[in-house]
Amino acid sequence: MSNRPIYLDNNATTPMDERVLAEMIPYFTEHFGNPASINHVYGWEAEAAVKKARETLANAINAIPEEIILTSGATESDNLALKGVAEAYFNKGRHLISVVSEHNAVLDPLHYLENLGFELTLLPVQSDGLIDLNVLENAIRPDTILVSIMAANNEIGVLQPLAEIGELCRDRNIFFHTDAAQALGKIPLDVEEMNIDLMSLTAHKIYGPKGIGALYVRRRNPRVKLAPQLHGGGHERGMRSGTLYTPQIVGFGEAVKLALKEMKTETERLTKLRQQLWEKLTTLGDIYLNGHPTQRLAGNLNISVAGVDGQALLLGLQPVMAVSSGSACTSTKIEPSHVLAALGRSDGLAYASIRFGIGRFNTSDEIDQVAEHTISTIQSLRKVQQSKSFASNLA
Numbered sequence: 248m249s250n251r252p253i254y255l256d257n258n259a260t261t262p263m264d265e266r267v268l269a270e271m272i273p274y275f276t277e278h279f280g281n282p283a284s285i286n287h288v289y290g291w292e293a294e295a296a297v298k299k300a301r302e303t304l305a306n307a308i309n310a311i312p313e314e315i316i317l318t319s320g321a322t323e324s325d326n327l328a329l330k331g332v333a334e335a336y337f338n339k340g341r342h343l344i345s346v347v348s349e350h351n352a353v354l355d356p357l358h359y360l361e362n363l364g365f366e367l368t369l370l371p372v373q374s375d376g377l378i379d380l381n382v383l384e385n386a387i388r389p390d391t392i393l394v395s396i397m398a399a400n401n402e403i404g405v406l407q408p409l410a411e412i413g414e415l416c417r418d419r420n421i422f423f424h425t426d427a428a429q430a431l432g433k434i435p436l437d438v439e440e441m442n443i444d445l446m447s448l449t450a451h452k453i454y455g456p457k458g459i460g461a462l463y464v465r466r467r468n469p470r471v472k473l474a475p476q477l478h479g480g481g482h483e484r485g486m487r488s489g490t491l492y493t494p495q496i497v498g499f500g501e502a503v504k505l506a507l508k509e510m511k512t513e514t515e516r517l518t519k520l521r522q523q524l525w526e527k528l529t530t531l532g533d534i535y536l537n538g539h540p541t542q543r544l545a546g547n548l549n550i551s552v553a554g555v556d557g558q559a560l561l562l563g564l565q566p567v568m569a570v571s572s573g574s575a576c577t578s579t580k581i582e583p584s585h586v587l588a589a590l591g592r593s594d595g596l597a598y599a600s601i602r603f604g605i606g607r608f609n610t611s612d613e614i615d616q617v618a619e620h621t622i623s624t625i626q627s628l629r630k631v632q633q634s635k636s637f638a639s640n641l642a
C-alpha cells in the first residue's frame with residue numbers, strides 16, 4: 248500500500264471513511280433483513296435503519312423524508328429525474344434546458360429525450376465556467392418544462408448560482424433539477440431557500456459506499472410528478488422498485504452526517520491545501536487555472552500547462568500521484584474534455600490539463616510532495632519541448 252501513488256482524484260471517487268464502514272458492517276450480517284418485510288423483527292430492524300438514514304439525508308438538504316427516493320447513485324437519479332419529468336409532463340411542454348458542461352449522466356439522458364422528440368437547449372458557460380443568468384432567462388420558452396443545472400462541476404469544481412436559478416425557474420413555473428453529486432456535504436444545500444425541485448445525490452463522493460444515491464423530489468408546493476423508470480415491487484412510493492440495499496443506505500446516512508458535521512473546518516483545511524498547491528505551481532509561469540478562482544469546491548484545482556505534451560505530463564506524474572487529465576478516451580481516440588472546451592481552452596491546453604481533487608485524507612506533506620514532483624516534471628518536459636523546437640529551427 249505504502250508505495251502506491253498519492254490519491255488526489257477525490258472528484259472521481261473517495262476512499263470510504265472507516266467510521267462509515269463500521270456503521271455498515273452489522274447490516275450485512277446480523278441485521279440482514281429486508282426493510283419491506285413487515286411481519287418480523289428482521290424486517291423491522293432494517294426498516295428502522297433505512298428510516299434513520301432517510302431522515303439524515305432529508306435534513307441535510309432541508310427536505311422531508313417522503314421526498315427522498317433511494318437509488319443506485321447519481322447516474323440513476325439523473326436519469327429518473329430527467330426522463331421521469333419529461334414523460335410525466337410532455338403534454339405541458341417539450342422543451343428542456345441544460346448546460347454544455349454538465350456530467351454525461353445528465354447530457355446523455357437529455358440527448359436520448361431529444362431523439363424521442365423533446366427539444367433541448369444547452370446553454371454555454373462563460374470563460375470562468377459559470378452560466379450567465381441572462382442567457383438562461385432568454386432561453387426560457389412558454390413550452391419549457393425543466394431546467395437542469397449542476398451544483399458543482401466534477402472537472403473544474405465551479406459552483407453554479409443555484410438560488411438565483413431556482414428563483415428564476417419558480418417565477419416561471421418551470422421545474423429545476425440539479426445534479427449535486429459533487430456538492431453534497433461540501434457546500435450548504437437547501438431545497439427551500441434555493442427553490443430546487445429535484446436533486447441528484449450520491450454517497451461515494453463523500454467517503455461513503457459506491458452504488459447508493461438518492462433523488463430528492465419535491466412533494467410540497469409545487470408537487471412534482473414523476474414517471475417511474477424501474478417498475479416492480481412498488482418500493483419508494485412506486486418511484487423506484489427494488490429491494491433496498493440496507494448496508495449501503497446506512498453508510499450513505501453516516502457519510503452525510505460526518506460530512507455535514509465537519510463541513511466548515513474541512514472546507515477551510517482544503518482551501519488552504521489548494522492554495523498551497525496553486526501558489527507553488529504558479530511559480531513555474533504559463534500555468535492557467537480552469538474555472539472560477541473562488542466560486543469553486545475547496546478541494547478542486549484544475550490547471551492547464553503551456554509548453555508540454557498532455558500525455559507525457561500525465562505519464563510523468565503517474566508514479567507519484569493519482570490525478571485525472573483533461574481528456575477523456577473514447578473507444579477510438581483521445582478527445583479534450585467537453586468542459587475545458589466549453590471554457591474556450593485550445594485543444595493543446597485542454598490536453599495538457601490536470602485535475603487535482605484534494606480530499607479528507609490528504610495532508611499538507613502530501614501536497615508538498617505533489618507540488619515538487621509536478622514542478623520538476625513540467626520543467627523537464629518544457630526543456631525537451633524547447634530543445635525539440637531548437638532542433639527543428641536548425642534543420
Ligand SMILES: *Cc1c(COP(=O)(O)O)cnc(C)c1O
Binds near residue numbers: 259323400426452460
Ligand atoms: C460522480 C458524478 C455522477 C455519477 O454518480 P454515480 O453515483 O457514480 O452514478 C454524476 N454527476 C456528477 C456531477 C458526478 O460527479
